[in-house]
Structures are given as structure tokens and as C-alpha cells.
Amino acid sequence: MPKILLVDDDIELTELxxxxxxxxxxDILVVHNGQEALKELEIQHYDLVLLDVMMPVLNGIETLKQVRQKYDLPVLMLSARDDDIDRVLGLELGADDYLPKPFNDRELIARIKAILRRTKVIKENNVVDIIDDEENDRKLxxxxxxxLHPGRQQAIFEGKDLDLTGTEFALLQILMRHPGQILSRELLSIEILGKRLTPYDRAIDMHISNLRKKLPERNDNLPWFKTLRGRGYLLVTDK
Known part of the structure; x- marks a missing residue:
């Protein structure tokens, strides 16, 4: 049973x-501020964190910063403020996705399941996905x-772990499986975030930006990705 840590100071909402x-x-545990969340994460493992932005004691943005310093687990941000600055900042700091309040219950469930499937925590039927190491080695x-080691969700360059989030790893993986091929933002949003692209949605763009910062310079001096305005992204080949 996947374990979720829900962090929000709205008592009525967290109960629902x-x-x-x-x-x-x-399996849900509720805490009401970022400080309580950080203490709880030190005690036990969680498969996903639902993290509100506006909270007392320690807000969601500051909590996310500290979570990313220690843990590589998916974080879905929640906020009553549909503010571009909050949304972009959260994504820049490594949030996997962002859902403004009020939201549809089914959309929240869909987003959670998409993130958990992507991080190999659960399959479509909510069963834990047990991965065979030898099989994964063949898929390297x-x-x-x-x-890219799919089984370990790990990206390595010259023996160094690139420390990608689950979303960044999934995005790089799909691009590496289709080198030189244009992948639309709509397709990437559906495949990676489990949602259709909406106007002004910059989540995929921010994850690409984060990848560009984390990836090393290529030996052939080519850029990793090319942005095709209105069309999408591609992994640049030397052809």
C-alpha cells in the first residue's frame, strides 16, 4: 500500500x-506544517508528499527546499493561490507537479497515480512493481x-550520480528512447505528468530547464535538447 504524507494546515480539507x-x-498520514513534515520524513519512508504552499511555521516552498536536499521522493504541490511565481518556483526547486486549489478529486487521484506509476512505486492496479535487476540492466x-538505469531510477555520468528527480528521470528517459525525434509538449505532459496540457502550463518546460542545468556538457559540444516553438522538444543527435 503506497504511503502518502499530506502536509496542509487546512484541517477540514485534510480530513476530507x-x-x-x-x-x-x-496509507495516509497528515501533518499541518512543513516542520512537522520534515520530522516525519526522518522517521519513516513515504512514497509521495502532497505539500501545500501556504502554511504556518514553515511554508511549502521552504519545506520543498529542505526535502530536496535530503530525499529523492515525488512531491505534488498544492496551493489555493494559482500564482505563476509560486508554481514556477516550486517546479524549479524540484516539485514533480503542481495542482491549484480548488481541484477535482478525480484529477488529484489521477495525478498521484501517474506520479507513482512513473516512479515504479505502483502499477495501474496499485500493486507494488517488483523489478528484476538483471532485466533492468539489459534495458540500460x-x-x-x-x-540511465531504469530499475534504479538513476542517471550516471562518468561514475557520478546526476541526482535527478523522478520526473526529470522520466523525461530524460523518454527523450533518450527517441533521439532526434520531436516529442510534443502535449505528449510529454500526458506521458510524464499524466495530464493534458492546459494553456500557460509550463511544467514540462521547467523540468526541461532543470535537466539542462543538471546534465554535463556533451563531449561533442552539442546541446542536449532543442526547443521547437509550437512543436515540442527533441534530444539532439550528431546527425
Whole structure:
């Protein structure tokens, strides 16, 4: 049963969400500020964090900064403020996705399941995905000196872990599986974030930007990605 840490100071909302997520088969623990969340993460492992932005004691943005310094687990940000600055900042700091309040219950469930499937925590039927190491070794991807190990969700360059988030890893993986091929932002949003692209949605763009910062310079001096305005992104080949 996937474990979710829900961090929000809205008592009524957390009670409703805890009941909803429990009925969907998730194990839920609720805390009401970022400081409590950080303490809880030191005690036990969680598969995903639902993190509100506006909270007392320690807000969601500051909490996310500290989470990313220590943990590589998916974070879905929640906020009553549909503010571009908050949304972009959260994505820059490594949030996997962002959902403004009020939101549809089914959309929240869909986003959670998409993130958990992507990080190999659960399959479509909510069963833990047990991965065979030997099989994963055969699926290893290599491009430009970067090795992707799908089973471990790990990207390595010259023996160094690139410390990608689950979303960044999934995005790089799909691009590496289709080198030189244009992948639309709509397709990437559906495949990586489990949602259709909406106007002014910059989540995929921010994850590409984060990848560009984390990836090393290529030996052939080519850029990793090319942005095709109105069309999408491609992984640049030497052809």
C-alpha cells in the first residue's frame, strides 16, 4: 500500500482528503506544517508528499527546499493561490507537479497515480512493481556518456550520480528512447505528468530547464535538447 504524507494546515480539507485517499487504497498520514513534515520524513519512508504552499511555521516552498536536499521522493504541490511565481518556483526547486486549489478529486487521484506509476512505486492496479535487476540492466540506456538505469531510477555520468528527480528521470528517459525525434509538449505532459496540457502550463518546460542545468556538457559540444516553438522538444543527435 503506497504511503502518502499530506502536509496542509487546512484541517477540514485534510480530513476530507485523508478519507478520499484511504478509500483509494493509500496509507495516509497528515501533518499541518512543513516542520512537522520534515520530522516525519526522518522517521519513516513515504512514497509521495502532497505539500501545500501556504502554511504556518514553515511554508511549502521552504519545506520543498529542505526535502530536496535530503530525499529523492515525488512531491505534488498544492496551493489555493494559482500564482505563476509560486508554481514556477516550486517546479524549479524540484516539485514533480503542481495542482491549484480548488481541484477535482478525480484529477488529484489521477495525478498521484501517474506520479507513482512513473516512479515504479505502483502499477495501474496499485500493486507494488517488483523489478528484476538483471532485466533492468539489459534495458540500460546510454547517450552522450549519460547512462540511465531504469530499475534504479538513476542517471550516471562518468561514475557520478546526476541526482535527478523522478520526473526529470522520466523525461530524460523518454527523450533518450527517441533521439532526434520531436516529442510534443502535449505528449510529454500526458506521458510524464499524466495530464493534458492546459494553456500557460509550463511544467514540462521547467523540468526541461532543470535537466539542462543538471546534465554535463556533451563531449561533442552539442546541446542536449532543442526547443521547437509550437512543436515540442527533441534530444539532439550528431546527425
Amino acid at each position: 482528503l485523508a478519507e478520499l485517499l484511504s478509500l483509494e487504497g493509500f 540506456l546510454n547517450f552522450g556518456g549519460v547512462e
